[in-house]
Amino acid sequence: MKKLADTKIIEFQTFVREDAPNVHAHLFEPLYGVERVEVKEKEERERKIPEHYKDWQSLFNWVEDSVKDITKALESNIFSINPSEVTKAVHGRYLCFYREKPTTKSIFAAFLLTKKALKVRIRTDPTTFKDPQKLTGDKVYKGWFFKQGQEREFKITSKEQIPYAMELIKQSYDISA
Numbered sequence: 001m002k003k004l005a006d007t008k009i010i011e012f013q014t015f016v017r018e019d020a021p022n023v024h025a026h027l028f029e030p031l032y033g034v035e036r037v038e039v040k041e042k043e044e045r046e047r048k049i050p051e052h053y054k055d056w057q058s059l060f061n062w063v064e065d066s067v068k069d070i071t072k073a074l075e076s077n078i079f080s081i082n083p084s085e086v087t088k089a090v091h092g093r094y095l096c097f098y099r100e101k102p103t104t105k106s107i108f109a110a111f112l113l114t115k116k117a118l119k120v121r122i123r124t125d126p127t128t129f130k131d132p133q134k135l136t137g138d139k140v141y142k143g144w145f146f147k148q149g150q151e152r153e154f155k156i157t158s159k160e161q162i163p164y165a166m167e168l169i170k171q172s173y174d175i176s177a
Contacts, residue, residue, distance in 0.1 A: 016132060023051050056090045059113045070118050070156055071095075079110065081173055096145065099176045108176035109169050110145045118156045120165060122172035123149040129171060133164060149175060 017023040052062035060068065078097055079086050087098045095111040096102070112119040123146035126138075131152075141151035156165055 053093065056093055056095055056113075063115055067113065067116065067118055070159055070162070071113070073159055074118065074120070074156065074162055074165060075111075077146055077162060078169060081170060086173075094145075099106075099173060102111050104147050106176055107145060108172040112153075116157065118170065119153055120156065121145050121151055121153045122168055123176060124152050124172060125175050126150050128175075131168060135161075135168065136165065 011027075013027040015025040015027070015152065028145040032112075052058045060071070063071075075088070075095075082099075085100050087102060089096055089098065089102045093112070096107050097109040097111075098106040099108055100106055108123060112121065121141065121144070122136075126149075129150070129152075135154040136152040137154075139153070141153060143151055145151060154165065154168065156162065
């Protein structure tokens, strides 16, 4: 005959969702005891941002000389669109261009630097935007710089690309009134 102290009663319950009879939840008491639960914390690695990545000027100093030349040349061309209206402002690691006062509606181009290229983001109107050379590709960004229209990006790696880049930037300028 078993002693009463050796007897273990285990409770097992099944719950069924009323609106979905095939969905079950089970509640039970385990057969074994948990003596100690050990919580392992993730080692938080301190993500160190490279020194050149802290602001626009640091990035500009870090990029290759060809990228510096392209950036200066394109910036000069952008100001030639309308010198009395075009303004620029540095925002962290980005250089942004505006039509008159800097606002979310007046921004028309943003420069992003990489070691070997200048990336340019522009705002486009999907109904009128023309890019026959497909420099912007098919990707549309989620409005990081532009809250209206479609945000597109293209990369410039040589000064020969500047005239076509200006055609794209001019389209963005025209819709940023």
